[in-house]
Each structure stands twice: as C-alpha cells, then as structure tokens.
Amino acid sequence: MDQRLLDEYGPQGWWPVTPPGGDAPEYRVGEEGAAVDDRAAFEIVVGAVLTQNTAWRNVEKALVNLAREIGLDPAAVAHAGPDLESAVRPSGYFNQKADRLRTISRHILDCGGITALRGYPTDALRRLLLSWKGIGPETADSILCYAFTRPVFVVDAYTRRLFNRLDLPHASYKEMQTLVHQAIAPDTARYNDLHARIVNLYVSKGQEGFVGRLKAED
Incomplete structure (x- = not known):
C-alpha cells in the first residue's frame, strides 16, 4: 500500500508552513521527515x-x-x-x-x-x-x-476509511496505528508521507477506482 500510494501520488512535502513575510504555507517536497526550526x-x-x-x-x-x-x-x-x-x-x-x-x-x-x-x-x-x-x-x-520529527504514524478519518475498504483492522485508533508501526519500521519520513498520501487519496478525484485496484492487488 505504501509504495502504491507513492507511485500514484508522489511525495507530498508535508507539513506546509508559511515562509517569512506571511505568505501562504509552502509544501516542502523532498524534505519529508526533515527537522524544522x-x-x-x-x-x-x-x-x-x-x-x-x-x-x-x-x-x-x-x-x-x-x-x-x-x-x-x-x-x-x-x-x-x-x-x-x-x-x-x-x-x-x-x-x-x-x-x-x-x-x-x-x-x-x-x-x-x-x-x-x-x-x-x-x-x-x-x-x-x-x-x-x-x-x-x-x-x-x-x-x-x-x-518534532518523531516516528509516529498519524491516524485520521481517511485512514479508517481506507483500512475499512481494504478489509484491514480498524476498530480503534491504536489498532490502526500499531498495524502501520508493525508493517513499516520506525521511520519519520515514511510515516509522515504515508499519512499525507492517504489524505491526498481522499481529497483527490478517482479515489474509489484506485482503492479498488489496490484491494484487487492484495
């Protein structure tokens, strides 16, 4: 799932922050997991x-x-x-x-x-x-x-929706987080970007078709 989402959407550059001067927050593609000031x-x-x-x-x-x-x-x-x-x-x-x-x-x-x-x-x-x-x-x-660039995966409503669609355990926040932590060795950048890509999956168009293909591959 992690690699398929990366192939589909690419790195996300989260979390976007405002540059000096107060312009709109900017995404930092290629710097996923990097420390911030x-x-x-x-x-x-x-x-x-x-x-x-x-x-x-x-x-x-x-x-x-x-x-x-x-x-x-x-x-x-x-x-x-x-x-x-x-x-x-x-x-x-x-x-x-x-x-x-x-x-x-x-x-x-x-x-x-x-x-x-x-x-x-x-x-x-x-x-x-x-x-x-x-x-x-x-x-x-x-x-x-x-x-704080800690290797912790963020679970949200989109994660629950995806896990449900893929017939993965999703009864609780802890259960879903533990599943990701067990599947992917502690890695801030990977946890960071996987969460961002799941969000992108559900705010973009055509997600049901992609999720259907993802489920078929599993």
Missing part, C-alpha cells in the same frame, strides 16, 4: 489545532492572518487579545480555537518553549500533549510527527 514547529502545533473540523484551505487563511497580524510565536499568541479570534476566524469555531491556542501557547512557555519540548522522550511528550485541552490522539501525533 522552532518557528515552524510552533506553526505546525497551531495548524494541527486549527485544522480540526475544517478544510486545510481555511487553515491556510488563518495561518497567514496569524503570521501577519500577531506572529507565529508562543509568547505572541499567549498574550494576544481579540485580534487572535479575528485572525483564526477562517478556520471556524474561532472563539474555541483561539482560547485553546492561548492556553497551549502558555503551556509551551511554561515548559521552556519548543526547544525544551524537543528534549522530551516521545512517549512523555505525547502524554504531555494529550494533557492539554484541545489535543486528542490525532492532533498529538500530528505534532509529534511533523513538528
């Missing part, structure tokens, strides 16, 4: 929260607003006033998301910043992220994989 890591944390219950195109608008009007920095977000709600409005649920971003930013600052979080072992960092309001397993694993 603290600014980009924080932006990925923010993006992972904003993308809950909305399309990525809406998140892009919010991230551009944040970059230009507030700054993609934990201190700036933690102390932002009503401008934060205005900036993230395109992502929907803007009052809730702004409140959660302020709180998460304060947690990051209390821990010593992104740099300090990099020193946490993966399991400990995952537990910490899950203790923060607004961060569930999918969001936590997105942050681990894309912001």
Whole structure:
C-alpha cells in the first residue's frame, strides 16, 4: 500500500508552513521527515489545532492572518487579545480555537518553549500533549510527527476509511496505528508521507477506482 500510494501520488512535502513575510504555507517536497526550526514547529502545533473540523484551505487563511497580524510565536499568541479570534476566524469555531491556542501557547512557555519540548522522550511528550485541552490522539501525533520529527504514524478519518475498504483492522485508533508501526519500521519520513498520501487519496478525484485496484492487488 505504501509504495502504491507513492507511485500514484508522489511525495507530498508535508507539513506546509508559511515562509517569512506571511505568505501562504509552502509544501516542502523532498524534505519529508526533515527537522524544522522552532518557528515552524510552533506553526505546525497551531495548524494541527486549527485544522480540526475544517478544510486545510481555511487553515491556510488563518495561518497567514496569524503570521501577519500577531506572529507565529508562543509568547505572541499567549498574550494576544481579540485580534487572535479575528485572525483564526477562517478556520471556524474561532472563539474555541483561539482560547485553546492561548492556553497551549502558555503551556509551551511554561515548559521552556519548543526547544525544551524537543528534549522530551516521545512517549512523555505525547502524554504531555494529550494533557492539554484541545489535543486528542490525532492532533498529538500530528505534532509529534511533523513538528518534532518523531516516528509516529498519524491516524485520521481517511485512514479508517481506507483500512475499512481494504478489509484491514480498524476498530480503534491504536489498532490502526500499531498495524502501520508493525508493517513499516520506525521511520519519520515514511510515516509522515504515508499519512499525507492517504489524505491526498481522499481529497483527490478517482479515489474509489484506485482503492479498488489496490484491494484487487492484495
């Protein structure tokens, strides 16, 4: 499945981040699994929260607003006033998301910043992220994989749909994640890009035909 998706869609360059100046987030094809700086890591944390219950195109608008009007920095977000709600409005649920971003930013600052979080072992960092309001397993694993380059596969609704279609175990988040972790040796770049390609599969056209061929090959 991993190789067939790569043949079909190619590398995805996730997670896209805004360049200096606040332009639209850019994909980094060929750099899957590469470490990112603290600014980009924080932006990925923010993006992972904003993308809950909305399309990525809406998140892009919010991230551009944040970059230009507030700054993609934990201190700036933690102390932002009503401008934060205005900036993230395109992502929907803007009052809730702004409140959660302020709180998460304060947690990051209390821990010593992104740099300090990099020193946490993966399991400990995952537990910490899950203790923060607004961060569930999918969001936590997105942050681990894309912001902190940890070899963790992200399971989402598209993964469940694909596994169901291929008659693979999909009863729980943990079951699906474990299946991928057992099939592919720990590799941040592969986990990163496989998740991205599964998302691309379901946001592009013709996915049912491709999934049907994939199932027939198995």
